[in-house]
Amino acid sequence: MGTVSKALGLIDILARANGPKGLTGIAKAAGFDKATARRMLLELAANGYVVQNSDSRDYELGPALQVYGKIREERFSLLKTVTPFVRALCEQTGETVHASEYSAGMLLSICTEHSTKPIRVNLEPGQKLPLHATASGIAFLSASSPAFIDATLRKPLPQFTSATLTNAEDISKAVREARVLGFATSNQTLQDDVSSVAGAIRNQFDKPIGTLAIAVPTLRMTPNSISELGALVQKTATEISNKLSGRRTGLS
Amino acid sequence: MGTVSKALGLIDILARANGPKGLTGIAKAAGFDKATARRMLLELAANGYVVQNSDSRDYELGPALQVYGKIREERFSLLKTVTPFVRALCEQTGETVHASEYSAGMLLSICTEHSTKPIRVNLEPGQKLPLHATASGIAFLSASSPAFIDATLRKPLPQFTSATLTNAEDISKAVREARVLGFATSNQTLQDDVSSVAGAIRNQFDKPIGTLAIAVPTLRMTPNSISELGALVQKTATEISNKLSGRRTGLS
DNA sequence: ACTAATGGTTCAATAGTTGAAACAAAAACT
DNA sequence: AGTTTTTGTTTCAACTATTGAACCATTAGT
Incomplete structure (x- = not known):
């Protein structure tokens, strides 16, 4: 891993923390030496990606992220388009709903809306979802070219839970099923006790x-709710796709 | 300059370009070798800060910027707070209005709204404004501690136009004047033919x-408009400050 | 089919990175 | 107030990632 990735990892650490963090804490979380972490943080700070509080000396995310994020948003409106749909679907189903964007061999969670139920699935924007071990990933593959699927399944397929499919043929089968159904399902393939449709x-x-995915505690997932929620994500994902293409949809 | 800064510079290049850019173009714009630019771009891409189009092989800004930008926005609401004020002030005055945030010894433009007049000042979010050579900078210094002002004026003060103040004493004087007036003015100190109040x-x-600043073509800047626009930025900047502090204001 | 331009790869020389250690400055004790 | 502990900062020799010229592969243009 190069220096750049290491430095960007510090941004991720600051994003996951809730609030400013000191040098020692950041270095510890990243597994770097203090000196290394500091040099990187100063460089990030010089570019506005990180800000150091002059009193407490703590570090926080910087304004450059907002500036460039906004520019990206204007050019590529997936996040903007998807947000109202995610909110609506969360309200309608009462379950945690999230949208992801493909990036660098993974799906990056870009928008989440949490269920209000006492037991719910929790995940935050920035979460990286592997293609082979999530409903989102299977759904994505089911819409991808055979060449892309092949390439993906040839890469290492790490195991996350006892239910993770790590065999290319099994995953292929799940992808084919998703293609027929119009949506993908997962049952504790990335995290225990979490099921999803996407x-x-x-x-x-x-x-x-x-x-687009709905993540439900497995204990609430019945065959009925799978087909019901599955039909809903499929419909909503199609609506989003249509809106992105500039086509008219039922909703606005 | 370290590797991290160089890589982050590529993000800035992509942000300034309007649309995707190829490897050669990026390398040329950054002044790096192709091999260097590519390795950096791949590393940025692996972290979601950049996306490579699989067909055209062009590079664009990535979703990570949006994700982290959004997180920063939730924690520190300057951009969100300031945006409606910038819009309103632009509409009211008919001139280009922009807000900036202090970061790493400069003011980083975070929000701009352009005049609709045929001749107008153009600047984009991400623009870096030096403290000593802009109305924004003088206004910022006029609200800063003497120690901070001293430290700033001890650093190199590059000359951008024939009107740039590069003498610490001259800048000090401008800062004192701004403190008395409640707003700062600049006359072609960063760019020719541009005047500002902030x-x-x-x-x-x-x-x-x-x-908060209003940028006007110098040809439209009269003593009258300076005091008029100056009073407006001052009032609006105070309103923004109050809103950030949670205090009630006249507007909402 | 040829040329030009762009993307991608390689590798030895180089320059930036690394982390332990020592130091300074705050906090958090007693 | 003095002592200990923690945290931030600086330094520097060993090291390793970075660099860029040269080369190859691929695509676009004529």
């Missing part, structure tokens, strides 16, 4: 660019 | 954190 979001060329 | 935005501890 649909692919496509661009105007019908290529998948991300996913 | 006021400081303060946090709940009265410390300056950014600025």
